[in-house]
Amino acid sequence: MAQDQAEEGRAPDVAALEEQLPSQAAAVHAVIRRSGEKELRREVMALLWSAIAGxxxxSTSFLGRGVLMANLPQSDFGFLIDSAGYTLGFLFVIAAGQQLFTENTVTPVLPFMSNPTRKNLACLxxxxxxxxxxxxxxxxxxxxxxxxxxxxPGDVMQSFVNIGAHMLEKPWPQMLAGGVISGWLIATMVWAIHAEPRAKMLLVFxxxxxxxxxxxxxxxVGTIEALFMLMLGQANLLDVVFGxxxxxxxxxxxxxxxxxxLISHAQVRADVDAPRRKRA
Incomplete structure (x- = not known):
């Protein structure tokens, strides 16, 4: 009942829903699900232009890291500092409300999991x-x-090349495994910023x-780096696509x-279904 009420009118915040639903996770799930439903209803051209802007x-992740790298010594300490430049793109995209593919691997998925119809799958x-x-x-x-x-300048361009070459030298199994971890971290970030919106930028960082x-x-981010290397003639298209x-x-x-x-949805379904089983 409370989850259905969350779908009417303006989306309530997590604190308001938490009093009605079995857990905070269920409240966060309801808020993200409603946000995902809005995204699934958006017009194609609106999504496309927002995604192009995103x-x-x-690219500010690539830019920020490259500029910092060019101006820092090549050391473990320098690596820890220039890595902060990588966060810029994510901070700006989320603050601007632009579309980012990996953010959409969790937000619009929850409506489909809640109502797995062919129409919802097509929209997803x-x-x-x-x-x-x-x-x-x-x-x-x-x-x-x-x-x-x-x-x-030349030193910044060389930093860009170094970043791209280092990224592309990894074998595809490492790319796959690392991609799983980064996808998990982005999804965790999306969940966390809905649970604690006041700390949004810190959580993104x-x-x-x-x-x-x-x-x-x-x-x-990696596609931008790979395309940069392709345009300079320092990468092979097949290696970029398949590697x-x-x-x-x-x-x-x-x-x-x-x-x-899937795990988050299963957790919430268990929370919601438990009282129903007890009543039965």
Missing amino acids: GITM LRLWGVVLLGNTIGGAIAAAVFAWMPVF LATYLIAIGEFPHVI FWLPTLIGNVLGGTFIFA
Whole structure:
């Protein structure tokens, strides 16, 4: 009953729902599910333009890390500092409310899990396809600017190349496994910022900084880095697609959807169903 009431009118916050639902997890689930339902109803062009903007904005992760790396000594300490630049794209995208593919591996999935119909599956796949396409287009625009326009000095360009080469040298099993971890961390971040919105930016920073220092690949940031290397002629298309993009994409989806979202949904279903079983 309380979960149904959450779907009417404005979305209530977690604190209000927590008094009506069995647990805080159930309240967070209800808020994220409603947000996901809104995303699934959005027009394709609105999603696409937001995703293109998100892809361009995500290039600030590449930019921030490259600029910091060029101005810091090559050391463990320097690595810990320049990794903070990686968080910029995520902070800006989420603060601006732009579409990011890996964020959508949990938010719109919960409505489908709550009501797994063919229509909801089609809406989910449409959303994923449009946002992934838009993020890639936006990322390609940013990569072209980085690669072909005389914007950055030589030391910064060399840092960009070093970042891209280091990312692409990993074997595909490592890409897949690391992608699972980064997908899990992004999904955890989405769940946490709905549970504690006052700490949103801190939670985004912590989750994405951990991705950076762990060197776990992210399909959108990594695509920008890979496209940059392709445009400079320092990477092979087949290696980019099959060595990086496909295993990282699969890993991100596995970590964000089939592990985190499924476990979280199962937990909430157990919370909601327990009182019903007792009454029966």
